[in-house]
Amino acid sequence: MERPVFQPTGTPVMDLDTPALVVDLDVMDRNIETLHSRFDQSTAKIRPHVTGHQTPKIAHRQLQAANTVGGISVTTIGEAQVFSDAGITDILVASQIVTRSKINRLCALAGSNKIGVAVDNPQNVSDLSQAATAQGVTLGVLVELDVGLGRCGVSPSGEAVELSKAVSRSPGLRFDGIMAIAPLPASSGEGSDGPSFPDRQERDAISWRVLQQVLDTRELIEKAGLPVSVVSVGGTHNYDIAAGMAGITEIQAGSYPLMDHLYCRLRPEFNPAAKILAAVISRPTGESAVLDAGHKATGPDRGMAVLDGVAGAKAVRFSAEHGVLDLQTGPSQNIKAGDKAWLVPYDLGLCFNQYDYVRAVRGDKLEGFWSIAGRGRFD
DSSP: OOOOOOOOTTOBGGGSOSSEEEEEHHHHHHHHHHHHHTTTTOSOEEOOBOTTTOOHHHHHHHHHSSSBOSOEEESSHHHHHHHHHTTOOEEEEOSOOOSHHHHHHHHHHHTTSEEEEEEOSHHHHHHHHHHHHHHTOOEEEEEEEOSSSSSSOBOTTHHHHHHHHHHHTSTTEEEEEEEEEOOOOOOSSEETTEEOOOOHHHHHHHHHHHHHHHHHHHHHHHHTTOOOOEEEEEOGGGHHHHHTSTTOOEEOOOSTTTOOHHHHHHOTTSOOOEEEEEEEEEEEETTEEEESOOHHHHOSTTSOOEEESOTTEEEEEEOSSOEEEEEOSGGGGGOOTTOEEEEEOSSHHHHHTTOSEEEEEETTEEEEEEEOTTTTOOO
């Protein structure tokens, strides 16, 4: 559990105690506007996927913007409870809920909220139906398709049709439609900067082919006599392709308000709004400096955070509590102990799960500490 030093509103950002997870509200608002405005002329709308930032105040900012469905998506029951407690009443749990205790909690939430859930097997459909009927609630259900992610979901074929039929004839359940999370269009192999990606034209073509599988499955289900009111797909990496494809009704986009290094490589029209402020604590050699932010501050070792704003320097190594900079050229070699530096997280969700509060800033002043209330809610 993080125990931050709570500093007063108006504190200059560079005076914040370090390491600190900081969100620049001006950048965040521009990112939200960039993505949401793409849907001005689209029949599809946005369902923010909030698992990455886990922060109710950010979710409310997203829902206050134009072109949303009026609700969010999450991954766990614990997250759904957090955002329900924060006043959000339309929640899709975009994952499979299979244990008896969690199914009962899901149904309890459906007593006062519009709750949807993903399914990918007949036994889960039966269990959800039994619990929903016993508690006198109705659950909206989306059949999840596996369109290449290799995680959850049925194949986009006759298997999806049969499962949709099973949902539609199950009491306590409402068949709403289908959902799919498209994989990142990565090329084979990884470099020091993470996975390599095809060029933009090829990425767009890959995204179109993947999403077309979802629309083809919708057509199969409708030919079987079932109306499909919801076609929900993810995410930030292919939002513009999805917005232009007739038949897709909502996009579960998650990373776009805050971004991270991985997604900024894919979508340069957005800027990183969430960064870690760190302090230089040592200059052991003329060519190196050490920060007070390691993996505990930036996120587990899926990829390294990236130094931002220091010309001629690079973050080259992280341990649990420390980050080591290589001061390669010029002005970077003038860095001294006590100076501050910014790190862009490699993976937003892993970074946010290290903190209980985000420091919300506008301009160069602190506006407040915002609770990352969904942190650790794996339940």
